[in-house]
Amino acid sequence: MPTCQSCSKKWTWKQTIKTIFRFECPYCAKRQYESASSRIRSGVFWLVPLVFLPINAGFGFSVGLALLIAVILGFIILGLYPFILKLSNEEEPYW
Numbered sequence: 001m002p003t004c005q006s007c008s009k010k011w012t013w014k015q016t017i018k019t020i021f022r023f024e025c026p027y028c029a030k031r032q033y034e035s036a037s038s039r040i041r042s043g044v045f046w047l048v049p050l051v052f053l054p055i056n057a058g059f060g061f062s063v064g065l066a067l068l069i070a071v072i073l074g075f076i077i078l079g080l081y082p083f084i085l086k087l088s089n090e091e092e093p094y095w
């Protein structure tokens, strides 16, 4: 789970999901950023549904089923995201 770099409090899974688009600490209300190393990892993470698309084409699933699986995958990834997320006080450059 992510730990706030400002007040060193650990965020719960629920708190992380709640603030996933803003990264605002629920304890000290300080803005947090995703650390560069975490961003690279989560980038790979978010690619998983894209990798799924050609596999889907290979199996010849219908568009509706493919969409359903993509949505389910999206939820699974969102659910796992707090586990890989690492926070930083400042916006770190990628390189």
Ligand SMILES: [Zn+2]
Binding pocket: 004, 005, 006, 007, 008, 009, 025, 026, 027, 028, 029, 030
């Ligand atoms: Zn905090």
